[in-house]
Amino acid sequence: xxxxxxxxxxxxxxxxxxxxxxxxxxxxxxxxxxxxxxxxxxxxxxxxxxxxxxxxxxxxxxxxxxxxxxxxxxxxxxxxxxxxxxxxxxxxxxxxxxxxxxxxxxxxxxxxxxxxxxxxxxxxxxxxxxxxxxxxxxxxxxxxxxxxxxxxxxxxxxxxxxxxxxxxxxxxxxxxxxxxxxxxxxxxxxxxxxxxxxxxxxxxxxxxxxxxxxxxxxxxxxxxxxxxxxxxxxxxxxxxxxxxxxxxxxxxxxxxxxxxxxxxxxxxxxxxxxxxxxxxxxxxxxxxxxxx
Numbered sequence: 001x002x003x004x005x006x007x008x009x010x011x012x013x014x015x016x017x018x019x020x021x022x023x024x025x026x027x028x029x030x031x032x033x034x035x036x037x038x039x040x041x042x043x044x045x046x047x048x049x050x051x052x053x054x055x056x057x058x059x060x061x062x063x064x065x066x067x068x069x070x071x072x073x074x075x076x077x078x079x080x081x082x083x084x085x086x087x088x089x090x091x092x093x094x095x096x097x098x099x100x101x102x103x104x105x106x107x108x109x110x111x112x113x114x115x116x117x118x119x120x121x122x123x124x125x126x127x128x129x130x131x132x133x134x135x136x137x138x139x140x141x142x143x144x145x146x147x148x149x150x151x152x153x154x155x156x157x158x159x160x161x162x163x164x165x166x167x168x169x170x171x172x173x174x175x176x177x178x179x180x181x182x183x184x185x186x187x188x189x190x191x192x193x194x195x196x197x198x199x200x201x202x203x204x205x206x207x208x209x210x211x212x213x214x215x216x217x218x219x220x221x222x223x224x225x226x227x228x229x230x231x232x233x234x235x236x237x238x239x240x241x242x243x244x245x246x247x248x249x250x251x252x253x254x255x256x257x258x259x260x261x262x263x264x265x266x267x268x269x270x271x272x273x274x275x276x277x278x279x280x281x282x283x284x285x286x287x288x289x290x291x292x
Contacts, residue, residue, distance in 0.1 A: 021055045022055070022108050022109065023054075023055040023056050023057040023084060023108050023109040024054040024055055024056065024109055024111070025049075025052070025054065025056045025057075025109050025111050025112070025113070025126075025130060026056070026057045026058075026059060026107035026108060026109040026111070026112040026113070027045055027049065027056070027057070027058045027059070027112070027113055027114075027115060027123075027126075028059045028061065028100060028103030028104055028107060028112055028113070028114040028115075029041070029042070029045070029058070029059070029060045029061070029103075029114070029115055029116075029117050030061045030063055030096050030099035030100050030103060030114065030116075030117065031060060031061065031062055031063065031065065031069050031073065031099075031117040032062075032063040032064070032065055032069070032093060032096070032099070033065045033066060033067050033069060034065070034067075034069050034072075034117040034118075035065070035067040035068040035069045035071075035072045036235070037117070037118060037233070037235065038060075038069060038072050038073055038076065038117050039072045039073075039075065039076040041117055041118065041119045042058070042060065042073060042076040042077060043076055044119060044123055045058055045115070045119075045123050046058065046076075046077065046080045046081070046083050046085075048123045048124060048126070049083045050080075050081055050082065050083060055082070055084070056083055056084070056109075057083065057084035057085065057086070057107070057108055057109065058077065058080065058083055058084070058085045058086075059085075059086045059087075059088065059103045059106055059107060060073040060077070060085075060086070060087045060088070060103075061088045061089075061099040061100070061102055061103040062087065062088065062089040062090070062099075063090075063093055063094060063095065063096065063098065063099040064089075064090055064091055064092045064093035064094060065089075065093075070087055070089045073087045074087050084108075086106070088102060088103065088106060094204050095204035095205040095206075095208075096204075096205065096206060096208065097201070097203050097204045097205055097206070097207070097208025097209075097211075098204040098208075100114050100208060101198050101199075101201060101208070104189060104191065104194075104195075104198050105195070105198060105199065107191060109191070110190060110191050110192055111130055111133050111134065111188060111189070111190060111191070112188070112189050112191055113126060113129060113130060113186070113187065113188040113189075114185070114186075114187055114188075115185065115186055116185030116186070118233040118235070119233070120185065120186075120230050120231055120232060120233050121143050121184065121185070121186040121228045121229060121230050122229055125143065125186065125228045125229055126188075128141075128143075128226050128228060129141040129142070129143065129186065129187070129188035129226055129228075130188050132224055132226075133188055133189075133190050136281060136282070137222065137224070138190075138222045138223065138224045139189070139190040139193040139194065139216065139221040139222045139223070139278050139281065140187070140188070140189050140190070140193075140194055140212075140213070140216045140221055140222075140223050140224075141187070141188045141223070141224045141225075141226055142179075142181075142182070142184065142186065142187040142188070142209075142213065142223075142224075142225060142226065143181075143184040143185075143186035143187065143226055143227075143228035143230070144179070144180060144181040144184055144225045144226060144227055144228065145181050145184055145228070145230045146165075146168070146180035146181040147180065147181070147225060147226070147227035148227035151227055151228060151229045151230060152229075152230050152231070153229065153230070153231040154231040154232045154233075155232055156232045163245070163248050164181075164183060166248075167183070167248055167251060167252070168180060168181055168182060168183070170252060170255065171210055171255060174255050174256075174259060175210070175214050175217075175255070175258075175259065176217075177210075177213060177214060177217055179213065179223075179225045180225065181225065182209045182210050182213050183206070183209050183210075184228065184230065186228055187209070187212075190278075190281065192277055192281070193219075193221055193274055193277040193278045193281060194212075194216065194221070194274065196269075196270040196271075196273040196274045196277070197212060197215040197216060197219065197267075197270050197271070197274050198212065199270065200215065200266075200267050200269070200270035201215065202257070202258075202261060202266075203254050203257065203258065205250065205251075205254065206247065206250070206251050206254075207250075207251045207254025207255060207257075207258065208254075210251075210254070210255055210258060211254075211258045214258055214262070215262075215267055215270065215271060215274070216274070218262065218267070218271050219270075219271040219272075219274040219275045219278065220275055220278065221274060221275075221278045222278060222282065
């Protein structure tokens with residue numbers, strides 16, 4: 001663990017002490033240079049969570065932003081009411097995958113959902129992913145733009161959308177995954193099953209989605225791809241780079257790394273632990289009985 005990781009976790013743990021009742025749901029929002037739109041997104045999430053009749057928490061992970069992302073987050077969460085909130089920040093930009101993992105591992109609920117900061121998938125779609133986990137049907141659910149394209153209101157630029165389709169086809173061939181969209185920034189996890197996989201994950205950038213889903217698939221967790229509403233919001237990290245071909249090649253190389261690590265047995269222990277946990281959940285339905 002680096003000093004940056006250690007400091008972030010220490011700060012998170014100090015704030016955890018102030019949470020008297022374990023939340024039923026944690027929302028994790030990774031953010032990099034999102035000062036311009038993050039405030040509005042967080043207020044929407046707080047409004048949504050405030051309407052739920054249960055204890056919830058909202059965690060923002062500032063991935064080494066060079067703008068005022070952390071300041072905007074803290075200001076937006078100042079009046080969050082009953083929603084427990086935390087802002088985790090570190091100085092070096094490590095990548096979206098790193099930020100998501102850190103947020104998930106800091107979550108206090110057994111069910112955690114991560115959402116992109118731009119809310120391309122509206123936060124009101126949360127029940128589509130969370131309810132199957134609560135009813136003990138699934139351990140990991142993830143939004144999909146491919147299952148029902150009628151739910152896409154605003155499409156991505158043509159080159160990026162076609163590149164995404166090609167990338168997902170490559171993922172299917174390379175990993176054997178039977179899913180059509182691994183990259184939508186809207187995923188939910190049963191953490192007592194998924195935590196070992198999150199801890200073992202190695203990909204810090206945009207290939208992290210493939211890694212987590214692939215590990216869950218190898219562990220025989222109960223997975224579900226769910227059609228969700230989606231509207232492209234320009235201005236995210238991939239838009240900022242403007243080089244879709246380069247970004248796609250990086251992600252393909254990350255898929256190669258994932259396959260090589262799996263073949264070398266680097267994930268084996270985590271997969272075994274996660275498989276045991278999901279077998280227990282499937283047999284006893286612990287979450288279904290304990291949820292509100």
